Amino acid sequence: MSVVLDSEKKDRCCCVLDMGLFDYAEAYKLQIKLTRLRLSHQISDILILLEHPSVFTIGRHHREENILVSHQLLRRKGVKVCPTDRGGDVTYHGPGQVVCYPIIEVRNHCRRLTDYVNKLEEVIISVLKDFEIKGERKVGQPGVWAEEEKIASIGVAVKDFRVAYHGFSLNVNPDISYFEMINPCGIKNLRITSLARALGRNIKMRDVKEKIINYFAEIFGAKMRKTGPNLACEVNHLSLRLPNYRDRYFKGFRALPFLTIAKKRWGPVDRPVLPLKPIF
Amino acid sequence: MYPEDLKYLNTHQWIKVEGAIGKVGITWYGQEQLGEILLVELPKVGEEITHKKTFATVESSKTAFEVPSPVSGKVIEINTQLEEDPSLVNKDPYGNGWMTKVEISHPQEIDSLLNAEEYKKLVEE
Numbered sequence: 436m437s438v439v440l441d442s443e444k445k446d447r448c449c450c451v452l453d454m455g456l457f458d459y460a461e462a463y464k465l466q467i468k469l470t471r472l473r474l475s476h477q478i479s480d481i482l483i484l485l486e487h488p489s490v491f492t493i494g495r496h497h498r499e500e501n502i503l504v505s506h507q508l509l510r511r512k513g514v515k516v517c518p519t520d521r522g523g524d525v526t527y528h529g530p531g532q533v534v535c536y537p538i539i540e541v542r543n544h545c546r547r548l549t550d551y552v553n554k555l556e557e558v559i560i561s562v563l564k565d566f567e568i569k570g571e572r573k574v575g576q577p578g579v580w581a582e583e584e585k586i587a588s589i590g591v592a593v594k595d596f597r598v599a600y601h602g603f604s605l606n607v608n609p610d611i612s613y614f615e616m617i618n619p620c621g622i623k624n625l626r627i628t629s630l631a632r633a634l635g636r637n638i639k640m641r642d643v644k645e646k647i648i649n650y651f652a653e654i655f656g657a658k659m660r661k662t663g664p665n666l667a668c669e670v671n672h673l674s675l676r677l678p679n680y681r682d683r684y685f686k687g688f689r690a691l692p693f694l695t696i697a698k699k700r701w702g703p704v705d706r707p708v709l710p711l712k713p714i715f
Numbered sequence: 716m717y718p719e720d721l722k723y724l725n726t727h728q729w730i731k732v733e734g735a736i737g738k739v740g741i742t743w744y745g746q747e748q749l750g751e752i753l754l755v756e757l758p759k760v761g762e763e764i765t766h767k768k769t770f771a772t773v774e775s776s777k778t779a780f781e782v783p784s785p786v787s788g789k790v791i792e793i794n795t796q797l798e799e800d801p802s803l804v805n806k807d808p809y810g811n812g813w814m815t816k817v818e819i820s821h822p823q824e825i826d827s828l829l830n831a832e833e834y835k836k837l838v839e840e
Contacts, residue, residue, distance in 0.1 A: 495756065495772065495779055520772075521779055549750030552778055577776050592779045594769075596726045596745060599778075 449539070449657040450478075451648055454485035459492060459517050459528060462536070466600045469538045473598045480543075482651060482659070483536040483602075484644050487528040489610075490515045491617060494523035494590055501525045501618040514613070521601040523577075523590035524621030531609035531629070533643055536602040537651070541593060544655045548596065552577050552589055554654055555603050559587045561650040562605070562643065568633050578620065579605075584628035588620060607631065607643050716743050716835075718809055722785065722825055723834035724767070729809065730785040732825060737786050740813040741773070744838045746805045750775045755797040755804060757815060762790045764817065766824045771814055773804065784817070786824050792816040 454462065462485060472478045491502060491514060501524055502509075502516065509516060528534055537555075545551050556572055559579045563570035563586070570579040570586065579587040589603040606629035614627040630638045652659045721729040727745030731738040746752065754774040764770040770784035793815050797803055804812040819825070829837065 495774065520781075547750065548748040548780065549775060549778070552776065575776065592781065594781050595783055596748060596780065 447543070447656065447658050449480040449482050449537075449652070449655075449659050451659055451661050452481055452483045453644065453661075454483060456488065456530065457485045459487045459490045459515070462487070463517075463519065466536055466538060470594055470598050470600045473538050473540060474595060479660075480537065480539040480657060482648065483538065484647065485534055485536075486530050486532060486640070487534060489513070489527070489529040489613060490517055491525055491527055492517045492519050492521075493525045494519060494521050498524065498621060501621050502616070503618065504616045509616070519590075519601070521590040521592045523588070524619075525617050526588050526590065526604070526619055527609075527613045527617060528604055529609045529613055531631075531640075532604050532606050533640060533647065534602070534604045535647055535651075536600060537655075538598065538600050539655070539657075540597055541599045542597065544657070548593055548599075551593075551599055552591060555589055555591070556587075557654050558647065558650045559603060559605055561654065562646045563630075565646055566630055566634060566638070568630065576620070576622075578603075581628055581633050584626040584633075585619065586628050586630070586633070605630075605643065605647070607638050607640055717831040717838075719831045721809070722828040722830060724783065724785040724828060725834075725837055726767075726783050728782060728785050730825070730828065732819070735819055735822075736791065737788070737817045737819050737825075738813050739770075739785060739815050739817060741782065741804055741808055742834070743808050746808045746812070749773060749778075749780055749805075752801045752804050755801045755814070757793040757797065758790045760790055760793060764788060764790060764815075766821065773801070782814075785828055786817055786819050786821070788817040788820040790815050791818050 469478065469481055493516065506516065541548050541551050545554060556577065556579055560570035563581065568581050570581055573580055577589045578585055587603055587605040591599055591601050593599045606627065608629055608631035611627055611629060611632065619625050619627060630643065648659055651657065721731050723729050723742065727742045727748065729740055729742050752773050752775055756772040758764055758770050764784045764787065766785065766787045767783050769781040771782045773780050773782060794813050796811060797814065806812065
């Protein structure tokens with residue numbers, strides 16, 4: 436599998452990178468690297484899907500009063516506050532919330548850069564529809580609402596008027612109480628909900644991710660390609676290295692049949708038995 | 716839409732060179748791509764900016780667009796009107812929507828920019 440795809444295929448091809456549970460700051464560094472690679476046409480579009488450990492992130496023009504509790508309390512609860520370069524105010528990310536970072540050449544998919552957020556909202560609304568939830572937009576407020584409660588947030592950055600990064604988050608079954616510590620998106624008294632809350636039952640993260648991938652492909656007209664060790668290898672070839680690669684690797688890639696075989700032959704293994712150098 | 720007296724960067728920024736000073740902004744096509752601009756973040760006076768590197772950010776609804784600079788140099792003046800009325804970039808991109816004035820440090824960079832004809836071709840293809 437070559438890194439530099441021929442131009443026609445490259446324009447519509449999108450690699451899916453499921454990172455499992457991944458630190459926000461590390462994911463941001465990865466996004467920046469991938470954005471640069473995309474700008475110089477060294478890789479195709481990438482769709483990153485993951486969950487973050489509990490963190491509040493603040494956009495470029497956040498207002499400090501939108502974090503309602505002291506930083507001391509946040510430290511005690513082990514919640515970081517990370518400044519970012521995306522648009523928007525403050526928001527919460529945590530386990531149970533799927534976060535999606537498309538790193539894409541926007542003009543290949545949208546006539547205007549400003550249509551990009553609309554299309555992301557469309558992806559979210561389509562996913563919700565599959566769960567029989569009516570997702571709605573609100574004029575002047577990006578994101579998606581279900582019955583007047585916010586279920587998904589969007590915050591995007593675009594580099595060189597070409598490649599978008601950051602993206603959106605959709606509440607599947609996060610701990611909603613964290614949202615009470617902030618004015619989410621800078622809006623006071625904003626009510627937050629999740630798929631689990633709206634439906635009154637547990638929802639599998641895996642199912643939501645599958646739907647996001649499928650609707651992203653449909654709405655953006657992209658040919659999705661699930662990653663495996665090969666993309667990790669390509670990414671490694673371009674000198675991308677992430678810390679604690681073993682943990683990330685196992686959380687990120689679920690299907691590891693060769694590991695099971697190794698276990699049967701040699702007993703429990705504590706490191707991957709792979710022909711490739713594990714990356715992340 | 717493509718003033719002849721300006722030079723252009725392929726990421727939709729323009730520069731008007733007046734001696735050693737360049738006036739910089741976003742082109743008509745560039746602002747059209749962004750939609751309604753709600754916030755403009757400009758560099759500080761005295762700051763050094765670099766050719767093709769981000770020097771300013773404009774925000775529309777929940778999207779932050781990083782704007783690369785056509786030239787390198789020192790910022791000598793910024794358009795403070797944009798703080799009050801960021802939509803000037805949309806309404807008058809070549810006039811009152813100008814963003815910064817730069818003391819150009821590497822004049823040879825201007826030769827690498829597109830002229831009106833070339834920029835028009837880029838936009839319309």
